[in-house]
Amino acid sequence: MDAESLLLSLELASGSGQGLSPDRRASLLTSLLLVKRDYRYDRVLFWGRILGIVADYYIAQGLSEDQLAPRKTLYSLNCTDWSLLPPATEEMVAQIAMVKGRFMGDPSHEYEHTELQKVNEGDKVFEEEVVVQVKEETRLVSIIDQIDKAVAIIPRGALFKTPFGPTNVNRTFEGLSLSEAKKLSSYFHFREAVDLKNKTLLEKADLDPSLDFMDSLEHDIPKGPGTGLRLVRERPQCAGE
Amino acid sequence: MGDSPPNPEAPSQQQSSSRRSSQVSERQRSREPSQSQAAFPDEGQQVLLGQQRGSRGSRLSQDFRASQINLRWSQGGNLPEDENLPMYQAEEGGMGGMEYQPMSAGFPMEFQTQTYLDESGTQAGEQATSLMQQLQRLQQGQGGFFQQLESPAYPGANVLGQFSMYQRDDPQFMQNIEHGPYLRDDPALQFSPSELGFMNFGTEMPEPEPRELAVQNAKAYLLQTSINCDLSLYEHLVNLLTKILNQRPEDPLSILETLNRTTQWEWFHPKMDTLRDDPEMQPTYEIAEKQKALFSRSGGGEGEQEMEEEVVETAVPNIMETAFYFEQAGVGLSSVESFRIFLALKQLVEQQPIHTCRFWGKILGLKRSYLVAEVEFREGEEEAEEEEVEELMEAGEVVEAHGEEEGEEDEEKAVDVVPKPTWKPPPVIPKEESRTGANKYLYFVCNEPGRPWTRLPHVTPAQIVHARKIKKFFTGHLDAPVISYPPFPGNEANYLRAQIARISAATHISPLGFYQFGEEEGDEEEEGGAGRDSFEENPDFEGIPVLEMVDSMANWVHHMQHILPQGRCTWVNPLQKSEEEEELGEEEEKADEGMEEVEQEVGPPLLTPLSEDAEIMHLSPWTTRLSCSLCPQYSVAVVRSNLWPGAYTYASGKKFENIYIGWGHKYSPDNFNPALPAPIQQEYPSGPEITEMSDPTVEEEQALKAAQEQALAAAEEEEEDEEEDEDEDLED
Numbered sequence: 001m002d003a004e005s006l007l008l009s010l011e012l013a014s015g016s017g018q019g020l021s022p023d024r025r026a027s028l029l030t031s032l033l034l035v036k037r038d039y040r041y042d043r044v045l046f047w048g049r050i051l052g053i054v055a056d057y058y059i060a061q062g063l064s065e066d067q068l069a070p071r072k073t074l075y076s077l078n079c080t081d082w083s084l085l086p087p088a089t090e091e092m093v094a095q096i097a098m099v100k101g102r103f104m105g106d107p108s109h110e111y112e113h114t115e116l117q118k119v120n121e122g123d124k125v126f127e128e129e130v131v132v133q134v135k136e137e138t139r140l141v142s143i144i145d146q147i148d149k150a151v152a153i154i155p156r157g158a159l160f161k162t163p164f165g166p167t168n169v170n171r172t173f174e175g176l177s178l179s180e181a182k183k184l185s186s187y188f189h190f191r192e193a194v195d196l197k198n199k200t201l202l203e204k205a206d207l208d209p210s211l212d213f214m215d216s217l218e219h220d221i222p223k224g225p226g227t228g229l230r231l232v233r234e235r236p237q238c239a240g241e
Numbered sequence: 242m243g244d245s246p247p248n249p250e251a252p253s254q255q256q257s258s259s260r261r262s263s264q265v266s267e268r269q270r271s272r273e274p275s276q277s278q279a280a281f282p283d284e285g286q287q288v289l290l291g292q293q294r295g296s297r298g299s300r301l302s303q304d305f306r307a308s309q310i311n312l313r314w315s316q317g318g319n320l321p322e323d324e325n326l327p328m329y330q331a332e333e334g335g336m337g338g339m340e341y342q343p344m345s346a347g348f349p350m351e352f353q354t355q356t357y358l359d360e361s362g363t364q365a366g367e368q369a370t371s372l373m374q375q376l377q378r379l380q381q382g383q384g385g386f387f388q389q390l391e392s393p394a395y396p397g398a399n400v401l402g403q404f405s406m407y408q409r410d411d412p413q414f415m416q417n418i419e420h421g422p423y424l425r426d427d428p429a430l431q432f433s434p435s436e437l438g439f440m441n442f443g444t445e446m447p448e449p450e451p452r453e454l455a456v457q458n459a460k461a462y463l464l465q466t467s468i469n470c471d472l473s474l475y476e477h478l479v480n481l482l483t484k485i486l487n488q489r490p491e492d493p494l495s496i497l498e499t500l501n502r503t504t505q506w507e508w509f510h511p512k513m514d515t516l517r518d519d520p521e522m523q524p525t526y527e528i529a530e531k532q533k534a535l536f537s538r539s540g541g542g543e544g545e546q547e548m549e550e551e552v553v554e555t556a557v558p559n560i561m562e563t564a565f566y567f568e569q570a571g572v573g574l575s576s577v578e579s580f581r582i583f584l585a586l587k588q589l590v591e592q593q594p595i596h597t598c599r600f601w602g603k604i605l606g607l608k609r610s611y612l613v614a615e616v617e618f619r620e621g622e623e624e625a626e627e628e629e630v631e632e633l634m635e636a637g638e639v640v641e642a643h644g645e646e647e648g649e650e651d652e653e654k655a656v657d658v659v660p661k662p663t664w665k666p667p668p669v670i671p672k673e674e675s676r677t678g679a680n681k682y683l684y685f686v687c688n689e690p691g692r693p694w695t696r697l698p699h700v701t702p703a704q705i706v707h708a709r710k711i712k713k714f715f716t717g718h719l720d721a722p723v724i725s726y727p728p729f730p731g732n733e734a735n736y737l738r739a740q741i742a743r744i745s746a747a748t749h750i751s752p753l754g755f756y757q758f759g760e761e762e763g764d765e766e767e768e769g770g771a772g773r774d775s776f777e778e779n780p781d782f783e784g785i786p787v788l789e790m791v792d793s794m795a796n797w798v799h800h801m802q803h804i805l806p807q808g809r810c811t812w813v814n815p816l817q818k819s820e821e822e823e824e825l826g827e828e829e830e831k832a833d834e835g836m837e838e839v840e841q842e843v844g845p846p847l848l849t850p851l852s853e854d855a856e857i858m859h860l861s862p863w864t865t866r867l868s869c870s871l872c873p874q875y876s877v878a879v880v881r882s883n884l885w886p887g888a889y890t891y892a893s894g895k896k897f898e899n900i901y902i903g904w905g906h907k908y909s910p911d912n913f914n915p916a917l918p919a920p921i922q923q924e925y926p927s928g929p930e931i932t933e934m935s936d937p938t939v940e941e942e943q944a945l946k947a948a949q950e951q952a953l954a955a956a957e958e959e960e961e962d963e964e965e966d967e968d969e970d971l972e973d
Contacts, residue, residue, distance in 0.1 A: 019573060171498070172499055
């Protein structure tokens with residue numbers, strides 16, 4: 001949610017039961033503005049909240065001028081002080097594959113699990129049980145990255161690409177019409193395109209290169225009644241699952 | 242020089258175009274650098290009139306304007322950098338604007354003329370008057386031009402014709418446009434200022450053809466249609482300017498891009514008369530109508546005053562207060578939705594005979610969600626409906642029993658008895674009575690406030706047992722089948738009810754001391770040691786301080802009975818014979834007695850504190866928070882369940898409430914793996930009489946035959962020997 005339209009977006013997204021208390025909302029509004037000033041971001045988005053046992057993480061993301069550039073992620077425990085998180089790497093994703101259970105709420109908490117690793121000692125190769133420790137911060141970073149890659153969504157027409165390269169916000173975007181809003185093809189994944197090159201030439205001919213430069217949701221698996229759009233409320237407003 | 246305030250620019254541009262007849266010469270002549278032009282923007286308007294004097298200032302200002310415009314348009318990239326051509330282009334852009342100026346700025350112009358007259362000498366004054374006449378003529382000409390300008394807003398208009406009309410009507414005006422965009426030396430330069438008043442360039446215009454050619458070229462370029470569509474830049478600009486002139490927005494320059502896009506869009510989406518309603522909007526209107534019905538008070542407006550005097554206690558809870566507290570905790574639906582839920586509950590209370598009612602929560606589904614209300618009927622009301630349901634079920638069972646008996650008889654008559662399967666279905670555990678155990682409350686669901694409430698059936702232990710094994714999302718339709726393995730006995734309504742029962746039993750908690758047990762009732766032994774199952778509110782309850790509630794889990798207790806693995810809250814021995822079971826074949830019953838005895842299942846008794854709850858992966862199953870750490874004295878204690886994500890409870894002073902908003906699934910650290918199908922059953926016991934044996938091979942048969950022959954032969958020899966012996970005996 002854009003920091004500027006935070007209150008409205010929170011109200012619209014309240015159907016799922018998760019919300020923010022008034023004190024959190026107030027502190028978010030103030031602190032996100034300060035984050036925008038200090039880090040010189042073009043836009044600051046409130047990404048969401050990850051629940052933990054001891055404390056909850058509130059996550060925000062900052063975007064630069066180019067909307068598709070890798071976003072900077074910040075976290076806070078009290079919606080007032082924000083700290084920058086390191087960017088996600090594949091190694092991190094591999095590390096946290098073994099970690100299960102809930103987040104603790106303490107960024108320096110370490111998860112331990114034992115792994116069988118092959119250790120070379122001289123000529124012998126044998127397996128040894130090694131206790132691997134993973135920090136919760138790493139887990140946080142990779143979870144946010146995975147969630148973003150899977151479910152961050154943008155409606156078609158909100159961003160457009162110029163021939164010079166950078167992707168900009170479309171100031172004349174007024175929203176999707178009701179019929180467009182019901183279709184899965186009007187929504188894109190908010191990340192670099194992965195499947196676009198695999199499209200046939202016929203499909204590509206219908207695309208508008210300035211608007212259709214990201215993967216659409218149509219071809220995501222699982223399909224069918226498992227994924228769907230619902231029209232929520234009397235105002236045409238779609239909740240995607 | 243780059244940044245100049247637009248305001249002096251625009252009128253000066255317009256005035257410059259109208260002054261073109263007089264400016265032409267100066268413009269051509271003035272080649273001074275533009276360094277001092279920045280000083281002149283404010284004086285631009287007034288200095289305009291001084292141009293005929295050939296004053297340096299005027300020239301500078303003109304050049305300033307021209308170069309400004311030059312700069313602006315040269316950024317477009319594909320125009321030759323000449324101040325005349327840019328002026329021409331600006332003409333296109335300012336075509337409508339030109340009209341702007343005489344109508345709205347007529348006054349200032351005259352005003353400026355006055356000042357000019359005051360300032361200048363007589364010669365200038367004469368020129369000024371001639372200039373004014375010229376200007377008025379231009380105005381009239383422009384007026385006509387403006388009318389023509391409006392026509393090209395419609396597609397297919399004769400743009401060329403309009404343009405040519407424009408040419409014809411105002412030839413002198415035409416002269417004022419860039420003559421010879423590609424020529425730097427203009428014959429008009431040679432005219433002296435005094436001759437400019439003449440306004441008759443017809444015979445003296447040198448080389449009309451290159452000028453016209455240039456104009457035609459430029460026009461042709463603009464009329465080029467775009468690759469994707471039939472719209473040309475010229476038509477588009479005409480449309481855009483017409484729109485601006487018609488609507489006269491404030492500060493059109495800042496919304497130029499928006500207007501641009503809108504005009505383009507309108508071209509391709511023409512608004513035709515709609516003779517029929519737009520069908521797209523109907524679903525939203527329907528929902529709104531249904532919700533409007535919620536807002537109408539029952540009983541009409543006549544009895545309103547009387548009703549308000551007797552404030553009857555309704556069973557509807559104070560949803561708004563609950564919603565407020567949950568909002569402090571960061572949970573819950575928006576206040577608008579909460580209010581609608583309140584109205585929907587009010588509607589439910591009016592329709593059904595309800596004693597107490599509570600908003601249980603919201604279960605999200607794929608297509609639609611469920612709003613769940615937990616109600617208790619008044620005494621006696623509920624049983625009527627229950628009996629009907631039970632009769633239906635009993636009738637079904639009796640029919641089945643008859644069917645089985647007949648089947649058995651048929652089988653016995655057959656000669657070859659088909660081996661009977663040894664599998665016996667496990668005995669059906671009877672469901673709990675209403676108002677007890679898991680069926681203590683009745684649940685009504687609806688999809689949205691405004692839609693009718695549907696009652697959910699009571700839950701059976703079998704359904705609870707199966708619900709523990711599967712994990713399916715709710716679709717939002719109560720009659721949808723639940724396709725799973727192991728197969729769920731029922732449809733989505735039953736599955737929903739089972740999940741509601743599990744969630745209630747696991748997560749409904751209250752502060753310690755809020756409820757207490759009633760007076761000790763009869764023997765506990767009768768109930769099989771399950772403990773008391775009824776409680777009442779404690780009138781002496783004083784709230785526990787919020788900080789203590791947050792610190793210790795012992796301050797909270799469960800007030801719903803735990804559901805045993807059997808699927809009920811009170812244990813029932815499944816091997817006990819009931820009347821119905823005795824009607825079935827008694828032979829099978831005897832076989833059952835040999836089965837192992839079932840242990841009695843015991844669960845934690847009612848009102849056990851949360852500190853006794855089992856842990857998940859070494860973590861507490863509950864998380865507590867203060868709603869606001871910045872003001873602990875006014876905050877609310879919030880408890881969140883880690884086992885059922887979505888279950889929240891708040892407590893503040895003497896008030897508390899539970900709610901569930903979520904998908905209806907339990908938390909598991911591992912991903913859900915559906916159960917594998919059972920191994921294939923043995924069809925029949927294998928014994929020697931039906932075990933296949935391999936046929937003897939040829940060698941074996943021959944060997945057997947040979948052995949038999951040998952035995953025969955041996956037997957015959959013996960007989961012959963005996964006969965010979967006998968014969969010998971006889972012969973002797």
